Amino acid sequence: MKRLSLVLILLFFISCKKETPKSPLDNLADLDVKLSVPNPGEWIAEHNESGQSFEEYTQIDPVTISEKRKVIYIQPIGNFTSEEKIIVDKTVEYVGKFFQLKTTVLPLIPEDAIPSDKKRMNSGVEQFDASYITHKLLPKKMPEDGIVVMAITAKDLYPSEDWNYVFGLASYQKRTGVSSFNRFLTDNDYTLCLNRITKTAVHEIGHMLTINHCKHAVCLMNGVNHLPESDTKPNALCSECLKKLSWNLKYDDKKRFSELISFLNSNHLEKDALLLQKQLEALD
Template sequence: MRKWCLFMVLAFLSCKTDGKRDYFSRLSGNDQPLPKTLPGEWLWDHPENGQTFGQFLKSKPIIPTDYKRTIYVSQIGKFNELQTRQIQLLQEYLQIFFQLEVKIGERISSDEIPADCRRIGKEDQEQLLASFVLDSVLVRQKTKDAIAFMGISELDLYPQPSWNYVFGLASYQKQVGVTSIFRLQDELLKKENFDLCLTRLLKVSSHEIGHMFGLHHCIDASCVMNGSNHLPETDKNPTRLCSHCQQKLQYSIGYDNQKRVNELIAFFKQNKLEHESIILNKDLKIKK
């Protein structure tokens, strides 16, 4: 009797897994092929092998618990009214994207970065050493309930002396990440470029937090987890996770796919990001 009950439980779990696999298999029909890589783009300079679902599972990705399931976003530096509005919208978006609570953390002063971890870049802009921000600033700010901690810097970032700049950097092991608004805002954020700059911030931030949940750069399809070397490439990448990356993230967090897609579309429509909502409308037609 016990063996029979155990068999039934395992069969039930297998059906549930197969059902999810079938959903993402059907969802893959909405994936857009990865465009041909051009000189200067990420995969041209950084050939990558990608990440299968099996490899993702072997990496032991973080899984939210009752006590550790909050994403924090903290501003580093001084933000004007329009920039602060974008951070508020980012909070709302990330809460939908990851289906977890997102809180705005305490503001962090750029003065916390010492002189030997900042420099003047090739464009005469001040830059902060991203790895120092991760290891010596954000890690100390991270609270026990934080499953991910994201810093948004006012100033430009560089990952190491040999690099010109970096859009963002994340540590999977420490579950912290940092990105900068400096290059996303066309020198000056205005009402006229607000929507474009917001879309860039949504992409870069969800990409970096995606790394914290164990997602590698995607080479399977056009995806927000595609690597990016420069702003035109970031603009070309979508906000959407491809079906392979959606399967990984949904495995970790366990959210309702249909609910997530509905809420993302509503967010895009409310903020007049019509192109982004059109892309997701096809996903809405795929039922569990």
């Protein structure tokens, strides 16, 4: 009888227990676009990655902000034309809106600060060693209140001698990364260049916040192997990666969407603005 009473009490508490409330961002799941079978040479076809669910992300103690560490720093490296400086400035603005964090530019690092043995010529193009920048150069530049430091350069990048190039590279442990728009400027189309560099910059900062490559849906956090593949990816996160970022940084989702939509529309990036508008409307 005593055992039966305990069972009944347990069942009573289980029945009264409230379910964990769904996130409003769960409403965006219907907008997710399923990943198609990859073509040969695309990222998923070449890399065996397991992906990362929202639940897995919350269990790994991801890099996050604190009262003393909550500023994103952008580190320009090398020379820039006047048009390229505008691209850098707009990227800084976009990063701040994307992560809803204060974003500050550090003093420029000149090209000659990169040692000669951390540069190479590849098919007539000078490249900087991205691994050196992320693991050696940038950690020394991290201010005390910095959550991450992201370098931006107009120079091409390579991560190791056996790689041809990379658009960007990030270190989870160092909270540093570098993005290049060397390969992003096509036919002097600075709008397209802006679209490409903003996607690359926030993708790499996403890695610094411990978000893995996404295999849930078509997403800004998908891995890409080349420019045509990158151009198929939206400047938007899927519902799973949105939940990760929102849970981590605790920002106002509607405010973030509204600011990003305004930025994209004012910079003639209407296609991605429309996608974010649909996500914003789905929140309600």
